[in-house]
Amino acid sequence: MTAADVPGRDAGAVSLSLISHTNAGKTTLARTLLGRDVGEVRDAPHVTAEATPYPLVQTTYGDLLTLWDTPGFGDSVRLVRRLRQDRNPIGWFLSQVWDRYRDRALWLSQLAVRNVAEQADVVLYLVNAAEEPDDAGYLGPELEVLEWIGKPVLVLLNQTGPPREPAVEAADAARWQAALADRPHVRGVLALDAFARCWVQEFTLFDAIDDLVPDGSQAAFGRLAAAWRDQRMDEFERSMAALAGPIERAAADRVVLPAEPLSSRVGGSFGLPNPARSQARADAAERMSARLRDDLRASTDELIAIHRLEGRATDAVLERVADDVHVDAPLDEGRTAALGGVVSGALTGLGADLAAGGLTFGAGMVAGAIVGALGGAGLARGVNVYRGRSDASLRWEDAFLDGLVTSSLLRYLAVAHYGRGRGAWTEGEYPPFWRELVVEAVVAEQERLAVVWAQTRESAGSRGDDERMRQELEAVLRSLALGLLDRLYPGALREVEFRG
Structure with a gap:
């Protein structure tokens, strides 16, 4: 039994009417809240021709x-005049018969009013912010109509942009609140x-509605709000799993390189070219890159489906991910220089994990040559790890994995x-302030992530x-994600447990 199923009173029903000036985005918002395509969306007045009910959330109780998605208000001034006649027979005839056939726009506006009443x-009254x-x-006329109806009104600021x-959003809300301060039936303004x-x-919307529903419906609405919260948090948890999978597999990924003769390793320590070694590393890097690219595409597709959206990840999206990793990751240059000249772009985070595995070089080998034989030029740049194994391998460097976390959170x-x-x-283009927030958050967790990367490599395959x-x-x-959302929308997650 979930929080939404705890019985307290008989099951109840609550209705919300979505209304606005015509062509202000009611049906578009309904689609977003419902997570499915409903109605018709066109850049034209009175696209919605009737008041249509859609179940938003139900409880097992x-x-x-x-x-309710309603026809929009049209000529509000005429509408106010007509509604003032509505309690006499002539006014009833005009609104029920004449307008339907001779003034359809006005008649549709009257349908919207009747639905609300x-x-x-x-x-829920949408305005163009x-x-x-x-x-x-x-x-003014539309608010007069809503005041005449007498139902509590929440003003929703729509078309605010990215x-x-x-x-900035708080300032917008304050501006509209001040403009509507003399309207007692307007009980709140939300973006x-x-x-x-x-x-x-x-969540903020449901909290605001909770204060406005009739007394007899409050228990039912509390259960409905809990059911909505459970659904959204389930989507959030599945999203985190979709993000974590490719990153965990990248952290565990490793390609063993072909063994090199001792003469090749020693020659490399003196800077002698080795085309075969370079090609082997490039081929290994490409295999790792292909696996990660496919994994990220599948992860993005899953993320889109979880949020009940349509569309698929494209190569352009993955290129954007690579750019974010390269530019926005909290990188330490000493850790990220890797395989110079062999790979580029997102693969600059690929580290060489090369080891001598106890090989005996002989008493005449100088210390510098031993260092060179173990890791080549990469070791001197701080990207190779000596583990006492007898093989050489490539793996994703910690800084690159940190960058994957950064780009995944942005995505x-x-x-x-x-x-x-x-x-x-x-x-689309990320708002610039997102990047700063995400990078700051990942930097704060860098030590914890380093432990995860190390333990993931050690346990790979089990x-x-x-x-x-x-x-x-x-x-x-x-x-990280809950912390970011809390910073972007202070107070909206106050009932969510910030564990992790």
Whole structure:
């Protein structure tokens, strides 16, 4: 039994009516909240021709939360005049018969009003946040209509654009709150963009609705809000697993290089070229790169599906991941220089793990030659690890793995903010302030990640140990992601346990 199934009273139903000036994004937001395509989305007025109910969330106890998508307001001034006539027979005839056939836009607006009056427990009123409140000529008449209906109203700021810093969004909300301060039926103002909302903002929305539902529905709505929270947190946990898999496998990945004759190793220590060795390392690096590329593509596809979006990862997305690793990772240059001239781009994090394995070089071998024979030029750059084995191998360097964590968190934020109404998922430009926050967070966990990388390499190949290290990496990612979301949306996750 989940938190949403605890019985307290009879099962209940709560209805939300989504309403706005026509063509303001109601259906787009409905698609985002519902996680499926509903209605029709076009850049035209009155695309939605009737009030349509959609189940938003249900509990196994029988509670139901319904979201109504309504026709938008059209000519609000005329609508106010018409509704003032609605309690006399002539007004009834005009609104029920005449408008339907002679003034369809006005009739659709009346349908929206009737839905709110007859069905809504709480009204979700969308406004175009790109406009100044004083410039929205429709705002006053529509708020008058909603006041006439008498239902509590939450104003949702839509069309705010790409995700912005919390202080900027707070300033937008404050601006609209000030403009609506003399409207007692407006009970709150929240940013909830149909294109770029994040699921944690929905927690804030549910908290606000909880204060407005009728007394008799509060227990049912509490269970519904808990069910919604459980669903979203389950998606979050599955997302962390999708991110962790490719990174854990990359940390454990290793390619054994062909054995080299002693003469080749000694020659390499004096800077003599060795085309065969260089080609072997390049081939090994390409195999590792291909595995990681395929793994990241599958992970991104899974992330998209978890968030009930459409679309597939493309090579352009993976190139972007490589760029993020290279530019944004908290890198130590002494640790990341690797296989100079052999690989480039994202593969600059590939480390050479070369070992002599107790080989006897003879008393005449100078110390510098021994060092060179063990690791070539890479050892001097700090990227090789001597483990006492008799083979030479390539592995992903710690700094590159740190960079994968950085890019994976950026990718997660991009998907988690992608409204379904935008259509198939495509990678866009990250807001600049995301990069700074993510890098700062990963740097703070660098020591913990170093332990994970070391233990993952040591346990590679053991099924039980591999699973344990994947879970440990998931815990780190979970902690990082929740911390980032908490910084982006302060207070929205106050009931979520920050374990990890």
